[in-house]
Amino acid sequence: xxxxxxxxxxxxxxxxxxxxxxxxxxxxxxxxxxxxxxxxxxxxxxxxxxxxxxxxxxxxxxxxxxxxxxxxxxxxxxxxxxxxxxxxxxxxxxxxxxxxxxxxxxxxxxxxxxxxxxxxxxxxxxxxxxxxxxxxxxxxxxxxxxxxxxxxxxxxxxxxxxxxxxxxxxxxxxxxxxxxxxxxxxxxxxxxxxxxxxxxxxxxxxxxxxxxxxxxxxxxxxxxxxxxxxxxxxxxxxxxxxxxxxxxxxxxxxxxxxxxxxxxxxxxxxxxxxxxxxxxxxxxxxxxxxxxxxxxxxxxxxxxxxxxxxxxxxxxxxxxxxxxxxxxxxxxxxxxxxxxxxxxxxxxx
Amino acid sequence: xxxxxxxxxxxxxxxxxxxxxxxxxxxxxxxxxxxxxxxxxxxxxxxxxxxxxxxxxxxxxxxxxxxxxxxxxxxxxxxxxxxxxxxxxxxxxxxxxxxxxxxxxxxxxxxxxxxxxxxxxxxxxxxxxxxxxxxxxxxxxxxxxxxxxxxxxxxxxxxxxxxxxxxxxxxxxxxxxxxxxxxxxxxxxxxxxxxxxxxxxxxxxxxxxxxxxxxxxxxxxxxxxxxxxxxxxxxxxxxxxxxxxxxxxxxxxxxxxxxxxxxxxxxxxxxxxxxxxxxxxxxxxxxxxxxxxxxxxxxxxxxxxxxxxxxxxxxxxxxxxxxxxxxxxxxxxxxxxxxxxxxxxxxxx
Numbered sequence: 001x002x003x004x005x006x007x008x009x010x011x012x013x014x015x016x017x018x019x020x021x022x023x024x025x026x027x028x029x030x031x032x033x034x035x036x037x038x039x040x041x042x043x044x045x046x047x048x049x050x051x052x053x054x055x056x057x058x059x060x061x062x063x064x065x066x067x068x069x070x071x072x073x074x075x076x077x078x079x080x081x082x083x084x085x086x087x088x089x090x091x092x093x094x095x096x097x098x099x100x101x102x103x104x105x106x107x108x109x110x111x112x113x114x115x116x117x118x119x120x121x122x123x124x125x126x127x128x129x130x131x132x133x134x135x136x137x138x139x140x141x142x143x144x145x146x147x148x149x150x151x152x153x154x155x156x157x158x159x160x161x162x163x164x165x166x167x168x169x170x171x172x173x174x175x176x177x178x179x180x181x182x183x184x185x186x187x188x189x190x191x192x193x194x195x196x197x198x199x200x201x202x203x204x205x206x207x208x209x210x211x212x213x214x215x216x217x218x219x220x221x222x223x224x225x226x227x228x229x230x231x232x233x234x235x236x237x238x239x240x241x242x243x244x245x246x247x248x249x250x251x252x253x254x255x256x257x258x259x260x261x262x263x264x265x266x267x268x269x270x271x272x273x274x275x276x277x278x279x280x281x282x283x284x285x286x287x288x289x290x291x292x293x294x295x296x297x298x299x300x301x302x303x304x305x306x307x308x309x310x311x312x313x314x315x316x317x318x319x320x321x322x323x324x325x326x327x328x329x330x331x332x333x334x335x336x337x338x339x340x341x342x343x344x345x346x347x348x349x
Numbered sequence: 350x351x352x353x354x355x356x357x358x359x360x361x362x363x364x365x366x367x368x369x370x371x372x373x374x375x376x377x378x379x380x381x382x383x384x385x386x387x388x389x390x391x392x393x394x395x396x397x398x399x400x401x402x403x404x405x406x407x408x409x410x411x412x413x414x415x416x417x418x419x420x421x422x423x424x425x426x427x428x429x430x431x432x433x434x435x436x437x438x439x440x441x442x443x444x445x446x447x448x449x450x451x452x453x454x455x456x457x458x459x460x461x462x463x464x465x466x467x468x469x470x471x472x473x474x475x476x477x478x479x480x481x482x483x484x485x486x487x488x489x490x491x492x493x494x495x496x497x498x499x500x501x502x503x504x505x506x507x508x509x510x511x512x513x514x515x516x517x518x519x520x521x522x523x524x525x526x527x528x529x530x531x532x533x534x535x536x537x538x539x540x541x542x543x544x545x546x547x548x549x550x551x552x553x554x555x556x557x558x559x560x561x562x563x564x565x566x567x568x569x570x571x572x573x574x575x576x577x578x579x580x581x582x583x584x585x586x587x588x589x590x591x592x593x594x595x596x597x598x599x600x601x602x603x604x605x606x607x608x609x610x611x612x613x614x615x616x617x618x619x620x621x622x623x624x625x626x627x628x629x630x631x632x633x634x635x636x637x638x639x640x641x642x643x644x645x646x647x648x649x650x651x652x653x654x655x656x657x658x659x660x661x662x663x664x665x666x667x668x669x670x671x672x673x674x675x676x677x678x679x680x681x682x683x684x685x686x687x688x689x690x691x692x693x694x695x696x697x698x
Contacts, residue, residue, distance in 0.1 A: 008440060009365065015678035016358065020696035028693075055404050057419050059452045064424050066415050070406050075413050079426070079448065081455020087686045091357060091454055095680045099428065103408045105440055106430020115681035119689055148683075151690035175687055182690045329364035331444045332464035334497075337436045338524055340468055341500035341531045344377075347369035 009333030012325040014112035014315060022315070022324040023116070029159040031314075032152075036124040036160050038310035046280040048072060049306055053260040056237070061085055063237055069305035075101045076309040078114055082237060084211045093148065093211050094118065100312050110316045111328060114308065119149055121311035122303060123156035125256075126231045129299040130161040130205050132282055133254060133289050134229035138204035139164045144196055144218055145210040145234060146170035146179040153207050153233070154179075158188055161205070165189040169199035197223060208242045209233040215269075221246035226294040235266045236302040243298075245269045251296040254279045254289070256304035265300040276300070358682030361674040363461035363664060371664070371673040372465070378508040380663075381501075385473040385509050387659035395629040397421060398655055402609040405586070410434055412586055418654035424450045425658040427463055431586060433560045442497065442560050443467065449661050459665045460677060463657065468498055470660035471652060472505035474605075475580045478648040479510040479554050481631055482603060482638050483578035487553035488513045493545055493567055494559040494583060495519035495528040502556050502582070503528075507537055510554070514538040518548035546572060557591045558582040564618075570595035575643040584615045585651040592647075594618045600647035603628045603638070605656075614649040625649070 014022070023031055042049070050070040057064045062083030069076055080096035087093055096114035101107060130138070141163045143150050150168065157163035166188055170176045176192050183190045193199040196218065200206055206228055208218045221244045224230070230251065235241035243266050253276045255261040262272060279299065281287035290297050319325050334343035363371070372380055391398070399419040406413045411432030418425055429445035436442055445463035450456060479487070490512045492499050499517070506512035515537055519525045525541050532539045542548040545567065549555055555577055557567045570593045573579070579600065584590040592615050602625045604610040611621060628648065630636035639646050668674050683692035 013677070016681045017678055017696070019681075020693050021698065023693060024697050050406055052404065055401065055415065055417060057399055057417060057424055057452075059419075059421070061453050062455055064417075064419075064450060064452070064455050066404065066417055066426060068404060068406060068413075068415055070408075070413075072408070075406055077415060077428070079450075079457070081450070083453075083455045086454055089454070090684075090686060091456065092681065092683075092686045092689070095456060097457075097679050101413060101428075101430070103406075103413070104410050104432075105435055105438070106411055106413050106432045107440065107444060108428070108446075113679055113681060116689065116693065147687045148689040178685070178688055178691070182688070182694060328362070329366055330446050330462055332365045332368075332441065332462060334441075335439075336527070337439060337441045338496045339527055339531070340441070340465065340497040342527070344369050344372060344465065345531060347366070348373050349370065 008107065009329060009331040010327035011108045011111050011330045012319065013328040014319060014325045016113045016116065018324040019113050019116045022318060026318065028155060032120060032124050032156045032159045035121055035311050035314050036128045038314045039125055039128055039307055040283060042306050042310045043280040043283050051257060053263065054305065067305040067308055069309050070103060073103055074313065075103050076312050078305065078308040080118065098308055098312050100316055108330065110312060111330065112312065112315055117311050117315065119152045121307045122149060122233065123152035124160065125307050126153055126207065126233060126299070126301060127156035127160035129254065129279060129301070130157060130229055130231055133297040133299060134161065135204050135227050135293050138162065138229065140167065140203045141205040141207060142167045142199040142203035144169050144199060144206065144208045146175035147209065147211055149209045149233065150179045151182045153209060154183055154188060155186060157205065158186070163205065165191065167191045167193050167199040167203060169193040169196050203228065205229045205231060207231040207233060210242060215239065215241050217244050218242040219247060220244050224296060226296065228296055230296065230298045232266050232298060232300050237264050238268060241266050241269055248298065251298035253277065253298045253300055254282065255300050256302065260304060261300055261302050264302040267300055357456065358678060358680040359676035360457045360460050360679045361668065362677040363668060363674045365462045365465065367673040368462050368465045371667060375667065377504060381469060381473050381505045381508045384470055384660050384663050385477045387663045388474055388477055388656055389632060391655050391659045392629040392632050400606055402612065403654065416654040416657055418658050419452060422452055423662065424452050425661050427654065427657040429467065447657055447661050449665055457679065459661060460679065461661065461664055466660050466664065468501045470656045471498060471582065472501035473509065474656050475502055475556065475582060475648070475650060476505035476509035478603065478628060478650070479506060479578055479580055482646040482648060483510060484553050484576050484639070484642050487511065487578065489516065489552045490554040490556060491516045491548040491552035493518050493548060493555065493557045495524035496558065496560055498558045498582065499528045500531045502558060503532055503537060504535060506554065507535070512554065514540065516540045516542050516548040516552055518542040518545050552577065554578045554580060556580040556582060559591060564588065564590050566593050567591040568596060569593050573645060575645065577645055579645065579647045581615050581647060581649050586613050587617060590615050590618055597647065600645040602626065602647045602649055603631065604649050605651065605653035609653060610649055610651050613651040616649055
């Protein structure tokens with residue numbers, strides 16, 4: 001007879017469908033703001049987190065990564081892959097799932113899809129950084145790359161950083177058309193552009209989010225004038241960058257976790273001791289952000305485990321009523337913890 | 350309307366109940382032998398695996414670990430905790446789950462409980478090492494510690510290493526009684542002992558598997574005579590050992606992955622350059638195992654990611670008919686991979 005596992009053995013599991021229903025229940029803009037608030041809160045207590053560069057397994061086709069962190073009470077990690085060639089086979093470039101566990105017992109307390117949630121937390125992080133670092137009253141964003149992240153970036157910049165117009169460009173016009181169609185009715189003014197140069201016209205914020213695994217030059221030096229904020233998302237693993245090195249030398253660079261960004265970010269193109277500012281220090285006031293309207297600020301974002309942690313704990317506190325999860329029989333839980341074998345023996349059909 | 354996720358988005362999930370049914374379907378002894386065969390196969394191709402010491406997050410109460418590896422085609426990792434104080438609250442000391450993914454796409458292909466499976470793979474690894482390293486015709490094992498691992502260790506030693514008698518000892522007599530009762534009818538001769546000294550009488554194999562997070566001395570130097578094989582399981586994290594250092598100096602020491610064992614195993618008590626033999630090299634013939642019946646061999650086992658990988662691929666190839674899994678909606682899979690937002694939008698209730 002199959003035994004009914006006890007409460008302790010059941011882990012709440014948020015499926016993709018649950019996550020989509022949760023987003024619609026809360027509203028995307030509110031959820032992006034809520035996740036950004038959690039990220040800001042966690043970045044402000046940055047020193048107390050267990051931090052480690054993600055554990056990456058590289059192959060010719062891509063990378064599989066584990067991103068763990070802990071605040072001492074709760075432990076979280078994300079599994080995420082990055083396979084740019086996947087789209088050719090009808091698969092996602094990035095898929096992910098994540099977990100929270102109780103540090104005191106090691107028992108998982110949440111398992112959730114994170115493909116969607118990663119898109120949300122990445123956009124929320126970008127918009128939080130833009131709100132803090134972009135020129136005051138930025139209203140126009142250029143969005144270079146119209147892939148799976150583009151709508152979330154655009155809507156987070158609207159919800160969190162006050163952007164009113166997005167200017168879209170992608171080497172594949174069909175992608176731009178897709179993005180523009182999706183953004184219809186959101187309140188954003190959407191301009192489809194046929195070149196990257198056209199997209200950046202009048203933009204105070206320039207987001208790059210392309211997916212080739214190579215040293216690409218999405219932005220050349222002469223495209224970047226004074227007084228802009230660059231939100232560089234796509235350069236996120238060794239050998240994958242988007243910006244001309246000359247831009248990096250003219251910009252003030254803000255990063256999440258330098259130990260990781262120097263390996264994976266745009267700054268892998270620079271010397272190991274090139275000065276960068278940790279973004280969390282701008283939030284706490286320990287470091288300065290933008291000090292001059294003419295300055296070029298660059299958020300060299302590769303994604304860090306604490307952002308996932310913040311998103312996971314947002315989900316954990318919002319799935320209860322109505323339940324946006326189902327209980328998963330993930331953990332063996334014998335009545336007598338030393339009697340795992342007895343539990344197995346009693347389950348004999 | 351919730352969308353039906355496509356095949357690619359569904360990951361086979363093996364629950365605790367599925368795993369128990371699978372064990373009974375195959376038979377525990379056969380499953381232990383099958384896993385040991387996979388471990389031997391994978392240990393023989395050791396150099397081609399991606400190897401890294403596990404990624405541990407330590408707290409006062411215990412540790413949470415991620416153990417990734419890859420053979421270039423398949424990636425696997427295990428989440429596992431170790432919280433010795435858990436049993437006081439009716440929880441398992443160790444719980445675990447694991448995953449396999451396709452390296453070419455990064456897509457998970459199996460998610461499974463691993464609390465039970467870890468018990469099986471640990472026992473299979475111990476018995477494989479004992480078959481190779483213990484004195485010829487070993488028939489008697491002392492089992493020090495009668496916790497959750499003890500029955501699996503005993504039955505694996507019977508199925509794989511030819512053990513006919515187990516001599517049980519635990520500081521808690523109730524645990525020994527539990528273990529002895531569970532082993533009734535298995536064909537093993539079971540002797541309940543009231544001291545560790547009594548347990549090791551006539552034993553050619555001595556297994557230590559106790560769970561205190563401290564430097565303990567389960568075996569003192571004068572307890573260990575010539576011609577035995579010690580299977581040391583319980584010393585598996587920094588600050589947690591079971592053997593008197595003097596025993597280590599008299600033994601030939603075999604380990605899984607030295608970089609990890611020097612941090613976590615019994616040999617954390619020795620100098621960093623104390624000679625040890627990698628067990629996989631004994632299997633390939635690159636190193637010698639036991640060369641003398643009077644020798645003391647010690648398998649200082651802390652558990653390594655490749656063993657989990659071997660167990661995971663065993664499960665993957667045995668769950669199809671009848672299905673011992675159910676499909677889990679873990680991965681977002683929009684029709685157009687660049688249109689994650691469109692998938693979300695269309696899921697609006």
